[in-house]
Amino acid sequence: MKILFVQDSLGTGGAERSNANLWYYLRSQGVDLSIVVLEHRKEGIEQEILGEGFPVIFLKKGSFLRNSREIAAIIKAYKPTVVHSTLIRSNLRVRLAKMFASFYHVESLVNCTYDPIRLQDPRVSKAGFYVYKYIDYFSRSRGVDHSIAITREVEKHYQRELGVPRERLSVIYRGRSGNDHLDTSTVSRMKFSAELGIHQDKVWLIHVGRQEFQKGHIYLLKALQQIHAENAAVWNKVAMVFCGRRGNASSDIDAFLEKHPALNQHIHWLGHRHDVPELLAASDVFVFPSLYEGLGGSLIEAQAAALPVVCSDIPVLHEVVNDGENALMFPATDAAALAEQITKVTQEPALRKNMSENSLKNFNKKFRLEKINEETLRFYKKVKTAASG
Known part of the structure; x- marks a missing residue:
């Protein structure tokens, strides 16, 4: 079996990390794979993947059409059993490549792309939003043979918004490895306490996600401002750690903090780590205020670290966490409700302990990487039969 993966970059996102985890597994199972990438990224997994010896082809800079022709040429030379693309820029280029080469195309669907809440982002053009949706709709029927949605909610989203037939959709969750630092979390906490200047007896809140509108940083900052x-009593008990590269919401974050400089006393911006x-593993609570998601890979990593979760009450996250068991939910964009949930989990150590145990149980039950990888390989074997037919 030969699989050609095509994706936008080897950057910092959850899709990139999930694919990397899969590549390691497929290689261990003797699968012949190659990777095509649209562009270089300084931050992310690029150096790791290159260092591990995976065959990676970076496309030459050029137009959409030139990229598609180059992908088609690679496909003709490599002759893969299946071409698997991830993220929209790559998906569209691979669809067009079908005009120049014959192959079986599988796409990953990793987000609820046409959620109306996206139109609340001032950087999103309403006209562009719908034009893009129509392009997606009309190019999909001939350009895509099968799609993998990463949650049931994403599957329903594409059935509802683009009319994708059920028989051309599969659902395979993302997985993550277990957290290797759980047994040494006390040592890690001491290390980061010294690095960041955070007292160990505080309640460490942590968020992981790039600074994009989707991730809802502003509502978390508003909640922290309300607590402050x-x-x-609660404000003096917490420390807030943010991990993730800067993005389209960074200017909004900077402007908010300029108006509320006192927040910086308890907030630590670490960037990409x-x-x-x-x-x-060193933290106490994971906070996830996203406005929309496909799954939320960092939310899986938080559960692998046995962290209690405070997250938005959006449909897809009910597939990832269990409300009232390992997660406290709040209506998306409701900063006051988020502040209440942070206050509750901060003030109740027994609640945090119980939620912590439930998070690890949920991770082991649903998201262990080994199980997900095996399911994905079974899918490829099934596709191999369909492609050869």
């Missing part, structure tokens, strides 16, 4: 203004699993 109304509940000094390569030691996120250890940071998670």
